[in-house]
Amino acid sequence: MIASTLAATAYDRARPAIAPAEGGAPSGITSAAADFAKVMDQVDLSATGAMTGKTDTHELVQSIAQAEVALETAVAIRDKVVEAYQEILRMPV
Structure with missing residues (x-):
């Protein structure tokens, strides 16, 4: 059985390896x-x-299409992150 002081020492040495990078989230x-x-x-x-009649309808349609692609990309990324998190939760400890 591992002594609690050994486990605490090992954890203390491993903390810098898992600490987040300076500046928060990756760029x-x-x-x-x-x-x-x-x-x-x-x-x-x-x-x-x-x-208000200040912009062209074509510009509106184009920006809506870009927003649709951006939203679909964000949702796909979110789904992958959730899937990875669920996979981690299923791992035996």
């Missing part, structure tokens, strides 16, 4: 979220412009 995730927000903001601006 790829942060930039992807910023790009997604930018696409959604563009759709809002296009929709508002189309309702």
